[in-house]
Amino acid sequence: MNRPQHQLGVRFLPSLADFAFLLPVVFLFARMDGTKAMLSDGDTGWHIRTGEWILANGRVPSIDIFSFSRPGQPWYAWEWLWDVSFALLFRWGGLALVVLASILLLCLVFVLLFRLVSRYATPLVALPVTMTATVASSIHWLARPHLFTLLFTVLFLWMLELASEGRKRLLWLLPAVTVVWTNLHGGFFVGIILAAGYAGGEIFRAAVVDDGGQRRRALAEARDYLAAAGACLVASLLNPYTYKLHRHVIEYLSDSYQKDHIIEFFSLNFHHPIAPFFESLLLAGAVAAVWHVARGNYRVAVLLGAWAHAALLCMRNIPIFAIVVAPFLAPAVEHGLRRLPELPVAGWLRRLAGGILEASSGLAEMEAVPRFHLASLLAVGVVAALLNAPAPPKRFRPEYDPKAYPEAALRALHFGPEARIFANDEWGDYLIFRLYPTGTKVFVDGRSDFYGRAFEEKYLDAYFVKYDWEQVLRKYGINTILLPVDAALAGALKESSRWRVVYDDGSTLVFRPAAVPGTPVSIAHGDGMGRDREITKTVVRDRAITVTKVKSKT
Numbered sequence: 049m050n051r052p053q054h055q056l057g058v059r060f061l062p063s064l065a066d067f068a069f070l071l072p073v074v075f076l077f078a079r080m081d082g083t084k085a086m087l088s089d090g091d092t093g094w095h096i097r098t099g100e101w102i103l104a105n106g107r108v109p110s111i112d113i114f115s116f117s118r119p120g121q122p123w124y125a126w127e128w129l130w131d132v133s134f135a136l137l138f139r140w141g142g143l144a145l146v147v148l149a150s151i152l153l154l155c156l157v158f159v160l161l162f163r164l165v166s167r168y169a170t171p172l173v174a175l176p177v178t179m180t181a182t183v184a185s186s187i188h189w190l191a192r193p194h195l196f197t198l199l200f201t202v203l204f205l206w207m208l209e210l211a212s213e214g215r216k217r218l219l220w221l222l223p224a225v226t227v228v229w230t231n232l233h234g235g236f237f238v239g240i241i242l243a244a245g246y247a248g249g250e251i252f253r254a255a256v257v258d259d260g261g262q263r264r265r266a267l268a269e270a271r272d273y274l275a276a277a278g279a280c281l282v283a284s285l286l287n288p289y290t291y292k293l294h295r296h297v298i299e300y301l302s303d304s305y306q307k308d309h310i311i312e313f314f315s316l317n318f319h320h321p322i323a324p325f326f327e328s329l330l331l332a333g334a335v336a337a338v339w340h341v342a343r344g345n346y347r348v349a350v351l352l353g354a355w356a357h358a359a360l361l362c363m364r365n366i367p368i369f370a371i372v373v374a375p376f377l378a379p380a381v382e383h384g385l386r387r388l389p390e391l392p393v394a395g396w397l398r399r400l401a402g403g404i405l406e407a408s409s410g411l412a413e414m415e416a417v418p419r420f421h422l423a424s425l426l427a428v429g430v431v432a433a434l435l436n437a438p439a440p441p442k443r444f445r446p447e448y449d450p451k452a453y454p455e456a457a458l459r460a461l462h463f464g465p466e467a468r469i470f471a472n473d474e475w476g477d478y479l480i481f482r483l484y485p486t487g488t489k490v491f492v493d494g495r496s497d498f499y500g501r502a503f504e505e506k507y508l509d510a511y512f513v514k515y516d517w518e519q520v521l522r523k524y525g526i527n528t529i530l531l532p533v534d535a536a537l538a539g540a541l542k543e544s545s546r547w548r549v550v551y552d553d554g555s556t557l558v559f560r561p562a563a564v565p566g567t568p569v570s571i572a573h574g575d576g577m578g579r580d581r582e583i584t585k586t587v588v589r590d591r592a593i594t595v596t597k598v599k600s601k602t
Contacts (some may be wrong), residue, residue, distance in 0.1 A: 062423035063415055064171050068162035069424045070153035071182045073431060082443025083435070085146050086191045090474045091494045092134075092146065092454070093481025095193065098125050099135025100484070108288045112286035112498065114480050116468055116489040116577065117524050124289050124296050124497050129231040130193035133208045144435040150191040151431065155424075157198045158182050161374055164206055169378035170408030171415055177381065181374040184325040185367035188312065194364075197235030200225060201371050204239045208246050209375065211272070212347075219243075219276040228286040234297055238368060240280045245354060247273035249347025256346075296497065305501040309508075312364040326366055333373040336380035359438035359595055453478045454530050454556040461551055461558060463488050463528065470521060471530040472511060479530075491524060513540045529559040 076082055102108055102125070104439060111185060112123040137145045158178060165174040185198065203225060207218040222243060230236040250270035254263045266347050300306070316323060325380035333352045340348035351372055359369035434444040450456065455473060463469065465487035469479060475492030482600040492499060492507050499507070510520040513536050521529075529547070531538045533555055541547040541559050551558035 053203075058414060058417045059419050060422060061419070063421070064175050064411065065162060065415070066419070066421055066423045068156045068175065068178050068182075069159040069421075071158055071179060071429050072082065072189070073151060073427060075186060076151065076154075076433075077182060077443050078328045080186065080189070082572065083143075083446050084443065084449050085189060086147050087143065087448050088151055088444070089190045089192065089494075090448070090477025090481065092191045092477075093448075094477050094493055094495070094539055095127065095131045096135050096138050096146070097127070097480055097484040098138075099131030099536045100135070102128060102132050103135055114489055114493060114495075115491065117491050118499065118503065120441065124293060125496070126234050126289065126293055126296070127193040127232060128288065129228070130196065130224050134191075135341070140448065141436070142423060147191055147431055147446050148366060148435055150195055152428065153195045153199060154189060155428075157195070157202055158370075160199075160202045160206070161371055162210070164202065164375050165378045166415070167209075168368075169382040170405065170412040172404050172408040173378050173382045173385065175242065175376040177374050177378045180325050180329060181370035184329055184370040185321050185324055186365050187316075187320070188364055188585075193233040194235060196229065197234040197238055198367055198371060200229045200236075201238055201242070201368055205375060206241050208273075209240060209361075211276075212269075216272055216341075218278070219272060222276050224458070226280040226283040227286045230293075234293075236284050236386055237297070240277050240284070241354070242351070242372075243273050243277035243280060245351040246347050247271075247351045248275060249345070252346040253344065257344075300497040303501055305504060306496065307362065309504070310496060313362050315361060316359075316363040322366075326359070326370070327372055329373050332377050332381070333369075336373070339380040340376060340382065352376065380410070381536060384490075405524075447461075448478060448481075450497055451555060454558075455482075455551050457530060457551050457556045457558055458482055460553075465489075467528045468525050469528045470510070470524075470528060471525045472532075472535070485601075487532050491526065510537065518546075531556075531557050531559070 076085065081088070090484075097114075098109070099201055101113055109123060109125050111119050112118055134146055134149070137149050140439075146346040160179070161181060162174060163175055163179040168174075168176070173251045188194065204222065207221060207225075211219050222239065226236055226239055236349075247270045250266045250273065254266035254270065257263050257266065284290055284294070289296070301564065305568045318327070333356060337349040337352045340346075352369075352413060355365065355369040385401045385405055389398040391398075395565060431444070434440050435446050437444070440446070448455065452469075463479075463483060463486075467488055468491070469488070470491045471479060473492050473494050473496070476490040479488070479490050492504075506520055508514075510517040517537065517540065529537070529541065532542075533552070535557075538557050542549065546562055547559045548562045549557055550560050
C-alpha cells in the first residue's frame with residue numbers, strides 16, 4: 049500500500065484528539081449523573097429567562113425583574129450575552145439543546161487543551177495530563193456561563209505562549225477576545241491576570257539574571273505583557289454597564305459572605321472524589337515549576353503559584369488551575385521519562401519509560417495525519433439523539449431533577465401573580481424558570497450579588513428560624529411558603545397557628561396562612577407531625593446543602 053492510500057485510511061480512524069474531545073462526554077455520562085449534573089443548579093433557569101426578557105425588550109435590564117422583595121433595585125445582568133444566546137437555544141430546542149451546547153463547549157475546551165499540551169509533549173504524555181485536568185475540572189461542570197471562562201482561559205494560554213515564542217502580534221488579539229468574554233461571563237478578569245502573570249514572570253527574571261542584555265530583554269517582554277493586560281482591562285469596559293460592572297465584581301468578590309455561605313467559594317473538602325486528581329496536579333505542578341525555573345522560565349512559577357493558591361482557597365478556581373498547569377506540566381513529565389532510563393532505578397521503570405516514549409513516537413506520526421473526526425461526530429449525534437428521544441435514558445433526561453425541585457407542587461397548585469412565595473434561593477431560581485412570564489415573582493433566588501449580605505442574612509435568619517423569623521415573613525407580606533420537608537422552618541410553621549400545610553408529597557411542603565380558606569391537596573404523608581423535630585431541626589448540613597449552593601456570578 050502506498051503512502052497516500054495509507055494516509056487516506058488513517059483519516060477515517062479516531063485520533064487522540066477525538067478521545068480528548070469526548071473525554072467530558074464519557075466522564076459525564078459514565079461517572080457522573082449526566083444531564084442531572086449539568087442541571088443541578090437552578091441558576092441556568094433564571095439566566096435563560098433573563099435572555100428571553102432581553103430579546104423581548106431589546107435591552108439589558110438595569111433594575112430587578114424577578115423579585116418582589118427588592119423591587120426597582122439596580123441589577124447587573126452581567127452575563128447578558130450568554131443569557132441571550134442560550135435563551136435562543138432554549139427557544140429552538142428546549143433544555144436538551146441548552147445541555148448539548150454546554151457539553152460541546154466542554155468538549156471544545158479540552159480538545160483545545162490537549163492540542164496545546166501536545167505542542168510540548170508527545171501524545172502518550174499529553175493525553176493523561178489532559179485527562180487529569182479534565183477530571184479535576186468536573187467539580188464545576190454546570191450548564192452556566194462560567195464554562196466560557198474555561199474556554200477563554202485555554203485561548204489566552206495559547207496566544208500568550210505563542211507570543212512568548214516570538215509571535216508578539218497575537219497579544220493584540222487579546223483585547224478583542226476580552227470584549228466577548230466580558231459580556232459572556234464575569235470571569236474575564238482571569239485573562240487579565242494571566243497576561244499580568246506572564247509580565248510578572250519576566251520582571252522576576254529581570255531581577256535575578258546577571259547579564260544586562262537578558263535583563264533588558266526580560267523587561268521589554270514584561271512591558272509587552274503589561275501593555276496587553278492593560279489593553280484587556282480597557283477593552284473590558286465595553287459592556288452595557290461600563291466601569292460599574294468592575295466595581296460591582298470587586299464588591300461582590302471582596303464580600304466575605306460569599307466564602308462563608310456559598311459552596312463553590314468554599315475550600316475543597318479533600319474527601320471529594322476529584323481530590324486525588326487535584327492533589328496530583330498540585331504536587332506535579334510544584335515539581336514542574338521548579339523544573340521550569342531551573343531553565344530560566346519564571347512565568348510558570350508565578351502562574352502556578354497564583355492559581356494553586358486560588359484553587360486551595362476556593363474550589364471554583366480548581367478548573368482554571370487544572371487548565372493553567374497542564375501545558376507546563378507535560379514537558380516536565382516528558383523530560384522525566386527521557387531521563388529515567390539513565391537513572392539508577394528499577395529495570396522495569398526504565399523499560400516502561402522507554403516503551404512509552406517509543407510508542408509516543410509512532411503515535412505522533414499518526415496524529416500528524418489530518419482526520420475526518422467521524423468518531424466525535426458520531427458520538428455527538430448519539431448524545432443529541434438520546435437527549436431528544438421521546439423516552440430518554442435516565443442520565444440523558446434534559447430536565448431538572450423532580451426529586452430535588454418542587455415540580456410536583458407546581459403542577460398541583462396554582463401560583464399566580466398574587467402569590468408572594470418564600471422559598472430557599474435554589475428553589476427561587478427554579479420558580480423563576482417555571483413561572484416566567486406569568487408575573488409571579490420570588491422572595492429570593494441565586495443572584496446573591498444582587499441581594500447583598502444584609503438581605504441574605506435576614507433570609508437565612510427566617511429559613512433557620514432565628515428569633516425574628518415571623519417578623520421577616522410579615523414584613524414582606526409572604527402568603528405562600530415552599531420548603532423541603534427537612535427545612536428547619538417547616539417544623540416551626542407546623543407548630544404555628546398562623547400557618548397550615550396545604551400540600552405535602554413527602555419531599556415538598558407548601559404552607560399558606562391558616563385564615564385563608566381552602567382544602568389541603570396531595571397530602572401524601574399525613575400532616576408530617578412525626579418529622580418535625582427529628583428531621584427539620586437546624587443542623588450544619590442544612591446550611592451546606594439546603595440553602596447555600598454551588599453557584600456564583602463571576
